[in-house]
Amino acid sequence: MSTDRYPYREIEARWQHRWEEAKQFRATEDPARPKFYCLEMFPYPSGRIHMGHVRVYAIGDLLARYKWMRGFNVLHPMGWDAFGLPAENAAIEHGVHPAIWTYENIDNMRAQLRKMGISYDWDREIATCDPTYYKWEQLIFIRMLERGLAYRKRSTVNWCPSCQTVLANEQVEDGRCWRCDSEVTPREIDGWFFKITAYAEELLAWCDRLPGWPERVLTMQRNWIGRSEGAEFDLPVAGRPAVKIRVFTTRPDTAFGMTYAVLAPEHPLVDRLVVDERERAAVAAFRAEVAKESEIERLAADRPKRGFRLQARVVNPFNGAEIPLFLADYVLMGYGTGAIMAVPGEDQRDWDFAKQHGLPIVETVTRPDGWSGGAYAGDGIKINSGFLDGLTVAAAKRRAIDWLVANGLGEATVNYRLRDWGISRQRYWGAPIPVLYCEACGMVPEAEENLPVVLPRDVQISGKGGSPLAEVASFVNAKCPRCRGRARRETDTMDTFVESSWYFLRYCSPRYEGGMVERAAADYWMPVDQYIGGIEHAVLHLLYARFYTKVLRDLRLIKLDEPFTALLSQGMVIKDGAKMSKSKGNIVDPDELIRTFGADTARLFSLFAAPPEKDLDWNDHGVEGASRFLNRVWRFVIGHLDELKAPGATARGVPASEDGRAFRRVIHDTIRRVTDDIEHDFHFNTAISAVMELVNALSVFDGHPGGRVPPAERPPLLREAVETILRLLGPFCPHITEELWSQLGHRESVFTQRWPTPDPDALKREEVTVVVQVDGRVRGRLLVGVDASEERIRQLALADERVRPWVASRRVEKVVVVPNRLVNIVTRA
RNA sequence: GCGAGAGUGGCGAAACUGGCAGACGCGCUGGACUUAGGAUCCAGUGGGCCUACCGGCCCUUGGGGGUUCGACUCCCCCCUCUCGCACCA
Numbered sequence: 032m033s034t035d036r037y038p039y040r041e042i043e044a045r046w047q048h049r050w051e052e053a054k055q056f057r058a059t060e061d062p063a064r065p066k067f068y069c070l071e072m073f074p075y076p077s078g079r080i081h082m083g084h085v086r087v088y089a090i091g092d093l094l095a096r097y098k099w100m101r102g103f104n105v106l107h108p109m110g111w112d113a114f115g116l117p118a119e120n121a122a123i124e125h126g127v128h129p130a131i132w133t134y135e136n137i138d139n140m141r142a143q144l145r146k147m148g149i150s151y152d153w154d155r156e157i158a159t160c161d162p163t164y165y166k167w168e169q170l171i172f173i174r175m176l177e178r179g180l181a182y183r184k185r186s187t188v189n190w191c192p193s194c195q196t197v198l199a200n201e202q203v204e205d206g207r208c209w210r211c212d213s214e215v216t217p218r219e220i221d222g223w224f225f226k227i228t229a230y231a232e233e234l235l236a237w238c239d240r241l242p243g244w245p246e247r248v249l250t251m252q253r254n255w256i257g258r259s260e261g262a263e264f265d266l267p268v269a270g271r272p273a274v275k276i277r278v279f280t281t282r283p284d285t286a287f288g289m290t291y292a293v294l295a296p297e298h299p300l301v302d303r304l305v306v307d308e309r310e311r312a313a314v315a316a317f318r319a320e321v322a323k324e325s326e327i328e329r330l331a332a333d334r335p336k337r338g339f340r341l342q343a344r345v346v347n348p349f350n351g352a353e354i355p356l357f358l359a360d361y362v363l364m365g366y367g368t369g370a371i372m373a374v375p376g377e378d379q380r381d382w383d384f385a386k387q388h389g390l391p392i393v394e395t396v397t398r399p400d401g402w403s404g405g406a407y408a409g410d411g412i413k414i415n416s417g418f419l420d421g422l423t424v425a426a427a428k429r430r431a432i433d434w435l436v437a438n439g440l441g442e443a444t445v446n447y448r449l450r451d452w453g454i455s456r457q458r459y460w461g462a463p464i465p466v467l468y469c470e471a472c473g474m475v476p477e478a479e480e481n482l483p484v485v486l487p488r489d490v491q492i493s494g495k496g497g498s499p500l501a502e503v504a505s506f507v508n509a510k511c512p513r514c515r516g517r518a519r520r521e522t523d524t525m526d527t528f529v530e531s532s533w534y535f536l537r538y539c540s541p542r543y544e545g546g547m548v549e550r551a552a553a554d555y556w557m558p559v560d561q562y563i564g565g566i567e568h569a570v571l572h573l574l575y576a577r578f579y580t581k582v583l584r585d586l587r588l589i590k591l592d593e594p595f596t597a598l599l600s601q602g603m604v605i606k607d608g609a610k611m612s613k614s615k616g617n618i619v620d621p622d623e624l625i626r627t628f629g630a631d632t633a634r635l636f637s638l639f640a641a642p643p644e645k646d647l648d649w650n651d652h653g654v655e656g657a658s659r660f661l662n663r664v665w666r667f668v669i670g671h672l673d674e675l676k677a678p679g680a681t682a683r684g685v686p687a688s689e690d691g692r693a694f695r696r697v698i699h700d701t702i703r704r705v706t707d708d709i710e711h712d713f714h715f716n717t718a719i720s721a722v723m724e725l726v727n728a729l730s731v732f733d734g735h736p737g738g739r740v741p742p743a744e745r746p747p748l749l750r751e752a753v754e755t756i757l758r759l760l761g762p763f764c765p766h767i768t769e770e771l772w773s774q775l776g777h778r779e780s781v782f783t784q785r786w787p788t789p790d791p792d793a794l795k796r797e798e799v800t801v802v803v804q805v806d807g808r809v810r811g812r813l814l815v816g817v818d819a820s821e822e823r824i825r826q827l828a829l830a831d832e833r834v835r836p837w838v839a840s841r842r843v844e845k846v847v848v849v850p851n852r853l854v855n856i857v858t859r860a
Numbered sequence: 861g862c863g864a865g866a867g868u869g870g871c872g873a874a875a876c877u878g879g880c881a882g883a884c885g886c887g888c889u890g891g892a893c894u895u896a897g898g899a900u901c902c903a904g905u906g907g908g909c910c911u912a913c914c915g916g917c918c919c920u921u922g923g924g925g926g927u928u929c930g931a932c933u934c935c936c937c938c939c940u941c942u943c944g945c946a947c948c949a
Contacts, residue, residue, distance in 0.1 A: 035899065035900090246864075246865090247863095247864050247865065247943080247944075250863065250864055250944080250945095251863095251864085251943095251944055251945080253863095254862095254863070254864095254944075254945055254946095255944095255945080257945090257948065259948075259949085261949080278949085279948095279949065280949060281948095281949065282949080293949090334947090336947075359947095360947085361947045361949090362947080362949075363947075363948070363949090365948085366948045366949075367948075367949065370949095371949050372949085373949090374949090378949070379861090379947090380947050380949075381949085383947090384947095446948080446949090447948095448945095448948055566943080566944095569944080570944090636885095639872090639873095639884085639885070640872060640873085640885085641872070641873070642873090645866095645873095646942090647872090648871085648872055648873095650871080650872065650885095650886070652871095652885095652886050652887070653871095653872065653885070653886055655886085656885050656886055657885085659885095659900095660885085662899095662900095663900095666900090707876080711876070712876085714874095716872090716873070716874085716884085716885095717873090717874065717875095717883080717884080719884075719885090720873090720874075720883065720884035720885075721883090721884080722884095723883095723884055723885075724883075724884070727884090730901095800880090802879080802880050804879085804880085804929085804930075806929080806930090807879095807929070807930050809880055812880085844929080845929065846929090847879090847929050847930075849879060852879060852880090853879050853880075853930090855879080855929050855930060856929090857929045857930090
């Protein structure tokens, strides 16, 4: 390994210090300039940054610095998603207080980020565990409470036995906790919810109005919201018309094919439907059997559907038929009405169940020719369906709903898969929910002047059962803000995703004491123009933040529909074909990387190895390649300082010599390519390739001794090339470029320079190479004047001596000419 | 099962609206410089073949069809992989 690398350590330390001192990246509102809010998802302060962080922050910094150079007023802040369970786990394992652990980690990680030389406005740094931060979240909670957007209810929730807390639906993956991977169990518990379902329609609608977002993230959000249109109606119980079972269906047209009905096992009506104690006992046994199954087992595909036939029967209102009623585990209490009409002819699940239990199957849609198999879900003409016969499925749906409405039996409804966001956490290290339970007044929000409700410092964290806050008498025992009587504080804390739902707003005015965000600052900076982060938050953070933004808008705190105009979801960093992990032993430590190669190299390789949305395959040799490239640039500039600083070197213009013009064209073509790659599709890897090509061309140009250009032309061309390289490379590798820029004699930072623009005169060509194909195969090349006529190109091509043999014995059928590019001569025998 | 995305040299990857496939980098091979090279520089590098060194031919973007003068790119069928959702009525 090389020992004679350029002095990156010294250079990086020096420039980091200078940027810091000059407050170079401090952002202030300036209505005269266009703003650019560049944001990377803030990290959880786990203690050390990892390569995923290096990648995302390299991308963000590149864009921020690029936009600076393009004249934008850039806001590029950083902070800490500082509440969360690992801090409590550290307290349990090492006896260190979560606050101390968290702030120490923040100090470490801040130092690491500084060593990367990212252009943050550190004056805007925030930590979500700071009471001056979560105070505003508590205030909003109270506002949401007033509007019914926050509410408390008892429900069956996802319980993580290892984290000892409740999880939101979004935080359960395949029946396991998103954080610790433990199997989640259902639990009946009181908890707080945010009414995200009230915004389901709007969240969905705006998915079509976020062109700057990756389609797959939008698809995931649409699927998660899961809108479906259909109808609800009642099935009266046979012989007891007062008792009705409400069902939801997306296929009201198939109602005549209903051969039985199903209730979810937990359906509250079941108790009223059982006819005697024997049946009651059997139902209890069935429910117990179903409850025994874990979430994971329930999710397993293709497993048989358990059912229990009740003695009660129901009536199909469409045709008056009396049909059996079942409890079955394939119907979920949490979706729709928790009860369905079963149409085995047109629904595969019902078909499976009907086959297993010997129930009749009626077809209500004509099958296509040759159809064989189970349920048919496609289109067709209605049959066996009374007044719907002869209609298409779509028309029959409408007719069926009209009929239900006309007879007062039901109505059209829209159902969502999205559930309200459960935000209660039975843990310590989170923002307290600002609510009290008064013996006289009941549940009462904390008075605004008493905010923040500060998390008490002295607490025993055992990790065993119950909220740690419940053990803190001084916290729990409080006065009712309404009647001054005795009250008990809520001991749940808020899901940490609440903090990350608005941190981007706080950055606009991080020290503002009059509210969550200063209106003018938010109006100026928001929305975030470019948000960058991992795909893992596609439906977690990104959905919550969208929801919370809309709530704040409706509270008239901001006038913003969506927080993030554009989103870049960067891929993972992998090595040896797997995600980096301790157990696989394939970790690359950013500190060590920076120590060995420097931050510029680490950043350059992160940006070069793959386009940002793809996974990045880490390769130690590749890093050396990036390092080698920067060394080449260094040696070239330092080795040519005399010539670069020679009198007349700063002159610009089109050189007289042909080779001089050709080289200058390469310089300006590179500017064009790099700018396109950054602007057009974030293809930083090809942008870097283009700069590498320019550096290669520069050393070739330099290597012609005695010169193919007149001596006087050399210094200006070398200098123009070098200055272009440094400015183009600046956002990628800020330290080395600053240093070399100053070595050229500049006193100003390279980041105060304007991004270069290609000189149209330099790009002009007199001649172009046109490829000559015969029957689609390249047989020759022509050098012709630019914009030569089609006829001329055609004649030159046919006359070309390398082309003639391929055409000689054949008949020319036609000649296709693409000006300035290609000729294709089509022949026939 | 449903939805989205992807499949190109030994490897990471390029190829914008169809127009020279493999830019750039890694690795590898040879050479130069050198006490030394794992530094640096130069040259070569998809596969097969012809050749008197110049040079040339054929094949090649997961597989098979199609559209087109021309397809990595567009259309149809199939295979493989990744991600997301998954009894959502």
